[in-house]
Each structure stands twice: as structure tokens, then as C-alpha cells.
Amino acid sequence: MSASPEAPGVVVEEVRERLAGSPGELTPHRVAQALRETGRPVGDAMVLAVHEALRRDVVGAGPLEPLLRTPGVTDVLVNGAEAVYLDRGDGLERSAVTFPDESAVRRLAQRLAGLGGRRLDDAAPYADLRLADGTRFHAVLAPVARPGTVISLRVPRGGGYTLDELVAIGMVPQTLGLLLDRILLRRLAFLISGGTGSGKTTLLAALLGRAPSHERLVVVEDASELRPEHPHVVALEGRPANVEGAGAIEVRTLVRQALRMRPDRLVVGEVRGGEVVELLAALNTGHEGGCGTLHANSALDVPARVEALALAAGLGREAAHSQLASAVDVVVHLARGPDGVRRLAQIAVPARTSSGLVEMEMAVEVPAGPDAPIEEGPALGRLVDRLGGLR
Incomplete structure (x- = not known):
């Protein structure tokens, strides 16, 4: 803990040892008594400083x-x-x-x-x-x-960010904020990719907050982090095994349960295991507007990441790519710039190649830097067509 001049670490440790020898409630009176026993000064400031240091060590x-x-x-x-x-x-x-x-x-x-x-x-x-x-x-x-x-x-973050706030702080360029809004309202299926701490959950929560109020959002996560400001959210959370190694509930199981809960949007807060198979299957069977986040180095790396997760879950390579091609409409990629700030970096669209595998084609790319111009990619026209025309 931080050692202040009034309560140096050695004093706190001495008091802790004496209090441990006589169990009881942590009170300033007991702290003062322990200080006297150590031969330390017992001024009000010292007692309160040691008491606060010990209290913080056992609370919160x-x-x-x-x-x-x-x-x-x-x-x-x-x-x-x-x-x-x-x-x-x-x-x-x-x-x-x-x-x-x-x-x-x-x-x-x-x-x-x-x-x-x-x-x-x-x-x-x-x-x-x-x-x-x-x-x-x-x-x-x-x-x-x-x-x-x-x-x-x-x-x-209490309350979360809105999409407008993410635009205001520079995480999302204003024109791309409009594009993301249209992606959500047109009920396209999308994945938000990025590294750890790149803002995937923050952006997903902001977008879900703009979903129409009559929609029912069923959110599945390994650990509950996604809390969109929306009037109808049902959340399912995975559970690890207990000390005896029993009682685990996998996200993959919860995705199957969520499909029976009449979701208007199925949301997987973080796709990192076999649940990718259930999510892709759901998006291919009429569950429009579904979404989730995925760890990847870039939007172009998403097919390889999905393939790896699907193979580990028992789905073959060709089947995984076939499911991805028809299930996901857009991938939005976030990254930290050289300045450490999180920003929207890429928007890409999946395309099936002659081999039957999927490659991502860039629709929009934002070079690093707050004032860097937005670059249009070859797939922007296809994305606009899916949105019913936006240019």
C-alpha cells in the first residue's frame, strides 16, 4: 500500500501483527492501543492514518x-x-x-x-x-x-458511452459514426474486432444503445462487461468451475439457450471459443442483426481467427468459411494509435474467393492519427449497397 509520512509501512505492519494476535473489530481505539504497545506516538493523525491504511487493506x-x-x-x-x-x-x-x-x-x-x-x-x-x-x-x-x-x-464505466460521445472524443470519425448507425438500424450482422483494451466492448455497447427500444437484446458473455443503455436487455453469464472442478457453464451452452429466448438481436460479448459455431449458425438461420466482438490484429485477419476457433470446436475449414461468408455482413476493427488512443481503424466486408474461402475486403480505412483522412476501399460500394444506398 502507499506509505504516507504519517503511516509508514513498517508502522502499519507492526500494528497489523499486534491486532492479528487479538481478533476483534478494526477500530481506531484498537489501533491506538496497538500503537502504544509498539512505543509509537499516538496522535490523532497517526491513529487515523494507520486505521485508514488497515481498513483499505481489508475492504474493497x-x-x-x-x-x-x-x-x-x-x-x-x-x-x-x-x-x-x-x-x-x-x-x-x-x-x-x-x-x-x-x-x-x-x-x-x-x-x-x-x-x-x-x-x-x-x-x-x-x-x-x-x-x-x-x-x-x-x-x-x-x-x-x-x-x-x-x-x-x-x-x-457507469452508464457507458453513447455513439455521439465516442464521436466527440475522437474514437469514431463523425462520418463513420453515421455509417455505423446505419449498419445497426439496417440490422446487418457485424463483428467488432481488435486487440485487448482497444475499445471493442465500449463501441458495441454504444451501438446497441441505439437499437430500437422495442427490440429484445439477449447478451451472452463469459464475464459480464457489456451493459448497453437499452430498455430490454437480458444477459447470460458463463461460470467457471468451482474449487472442486464442477459447475462450469460454457458460453457455447448459453448461446444455444439464448436462441430459445426469442432474441431480436443475439449478442456474444466476446467470441473466443466454440461459441463461434453457434453464433454463425444462428446468424445463418434468420437471426438478423446479431453481433459480437472478436480478438484479431486487423479486419483482414478475422477469417483466419474465425477458422481457428471453429476448427478447435470441430467445424471443418470449408464449413467455417461458408458459414462466415453468409452470416457476417461487416467487420469493424478498432486499434490503439501510436499515441495510445483507441480509434476506429477499419471497416471491411467479407467476400468469397474462387477457392470457396473468405477474404475481407476493405471498405473504409482510417490511418493512425486524429487528423488523418479517411481512405475509401474497394468494398465500400458493396457495403453501401447492403445499406440500401448511403453515399
């Missing part, structure tokens, strides 16, 4: 709590005891927060994992879960991780 995210409450923060990353970073949308920046030692980081990671009902110890040195407030938590204990225990926290 401990010393990370102020960072998680920082306006605009999307990620808080802990790389061992000495390095804590945060991202406020402009790339990673190092914070002033540190921990006294590796054991403090490990305690915090284990406590947060415990809040989510997960085991985190030397036998199970990593955990991935969603905390009660919606924060996505991931941790890997040392020595598996270096330079020490690593914690990654993905912070949900």
Missing part, C-alpha cells in the same frame, strides 16, 4: 481503491509491489501507489479472488472473475508472474 481494492475511483479510468494494473499503472484512455501511466512488499500484493489478490468465490494459491496461481461491482479481476501469483504478483482490473 485496498490501496488501489482511489485509482479505481479516478474519473475516466478504464484499467488498473499492478506489476509487483513497486509498479502500479492506470489507463484513463490515453495509454498507460504510472501511478504513485506502491505496496510495502510482495506479500501485500499477494494478500490483496487472494482477498479479491475470495470475494468472487475463487481459489488463488500456489496450487491454483491464477484467477479470472468479475467482482460484485462489475470490475473484471485477473491475477497471477509470483513466482509464476514476474516481477511479482500481477493484478489486472478492468473498470466498468
Whole structure:
């Protein structure tokens, strides 16, 4: 935890050890008594500083709590005891927060994992879960991780962004905002691709918020992050196995359940496994307007990514490409620029080649940089035709 002049780490640790020897509620009175026993000064400022430091260590995210409450923060990353970073949308920046030692980081990671009902110890040195407030938590204990225990926290944005706000902050060019709006309202099936932290979920939530209010959105996710501002959203969330290795619910299973729930739009928050087979099948059997996100390096790499996921799930290469060609109308790709800012980078359309496989053809490309001109690609005309004319 951060060590302040009033409550240096050594004082906090001494008080913690004395309090641990006599269980009871953490109160300023008990802290003052422990300070007296250590021979430390017992001024009001010292008592309150030590009490607050200990309270943060057993409630919420401990010393990370102020960072998680920082306006605009999307990620808080802990790389061992000495390095804590945060991202406020402009790339990673190092914070002033540190921990006294590796054991403090490990305690915090284990406590947060415990809040989510997960085991985190030397036998199970990593955990991935969603905390009660919606924060996505991931941790890997040392020595598996270096330079020490690593914690990654993905912070949900209260209320989410609207498409207009994404245009205002420069993530989406205004003309392409209109294009995305038309893609949604024309009920084209689309995938949003990009790397980790590129803004896929943010953009998908903003677009779903513009879906007509009478539509029923059924959202399936491995860990609940997608929370569109829409009056009719039903969410299904996967569940990992418990400590005994039982009770897991796969996203693939939930996609099949979602199809029986009369969705107007089937949404898979992140396609990263066998659920790609069920999603493509659904989009090929009358479920218009379906969508999801997918990790990929570019829009052009999406067919290879879909193929790999489908093959692992037992669907052959030719069948996977055939399903993709008829299921997905558009791929929207997001990327971080050299300045660390997330931006819409590409919009592409799938096309079947003479070999029967699918390749993506570029419709629109936005070079890196806030003022870079939008480049039209050879597939823009086909996309406009699918939209019923927009130029």
C-alpha cells in the first residue's frame, strides 16, 4: 500500500501483527492501543492514518481503491509491489501507489479472488472473475508472474458511452459514426474486432444503445462487461468451475439457450471459443442483426481467427468459411494509435474467393492519427449497397 509520512509501512505492519494476535473489530481505539504497545506516538493523525491504511487493506481494492475511483479510468494494473499503472484512455501511466512488499500484493489478490468465490494459491496461481461491482479481476501469483504478483482490473464505466460521445472524443470519425448507425438500424450482422483494451466492448455497447427500444437484446458473455443503455436487455453469464472442478457453464451452452429466448438481436460479448459455431449458425438461420466482438490484429485477419476457433470446436475449414461468408455482413476493427488512443481503424466486408474461402475486403480505412483522412476501399460500394444506398 502507499506509505504516507504519517503511516509508514513498517508502522502499519507492526500494528497489523499486534491486532492479528487479538481478533476483534478494526477500530481506531484498537489501533491506538496497538500503537502504544509498539512505543509509537499516538496522535490523532497517526491513529487515523494507520486505521485508514488497515481498513483499505481489508475492504474493497485496498490501496488501489482511489485509482479505481479516478474519473475516466478504464484499467488498473499492478506489476509487483513497486509498479502500479492506470489507463484513463490515453495509454498507460504510472501511478504513485506502491505496496510495502510482495506479500501485500499477494494478500490483496487472494482477498479479491475470495470475494468472487475463487481459489488463488500456489496450487491454483491464477484467477479470472468479475467482482460484485462489475470490475473484471485477473491475477497471477509470483513466482509464476514476474516481477511479482500481477493484478489486472478492468473498470466498468457507469452508464457507458453513447455513439455521439465516442464521436466527440475522437474514437469514431463523425462520418463513420453515421455509417455505423446505419449498419445497426439496417440490422446487418457485424463483428467488432481488435486487440485487448482497444475499445471493442465500449463501441458495441454504444451501438446497441441505439437499437430500437422495442427490440429484445439477449447478451451472452463469459464475464459480464457489456451493459448497453437499452430498455430490454437480458444477459447470460458463463461460470467457471468451482474449487472442486464442477459447475462450469460454457458460453457455447448459453448461446444455444439464448436462441430459445426469442432474441431480436443475439449478442456474444466476446467470441473466443466454440461459441463461434453457434453464433454463425444462428446468424445463418434468420437471426438478423446479431453481433459480437472478436480478438484479431486487423479486419483482414478475422477469417483466419474465425477458422481457428471453429476448427478447435470441430467445424471443418470449408464449413467455417461458408458459414462466415453468409452470416457476417461487416467487420469493424478498432486499434490503439501510436499515441495510445483507441480509434476506429477499419471497416471491411467479407467476400468469397474462387477457392470457396473468405477474404475481407476493405471498405473504409482510417490511418493512425486524429487528423488523418479517411481512405475509401474497394468494398465500400458493396457495403453501401447492403445499406440500401448511403453515399
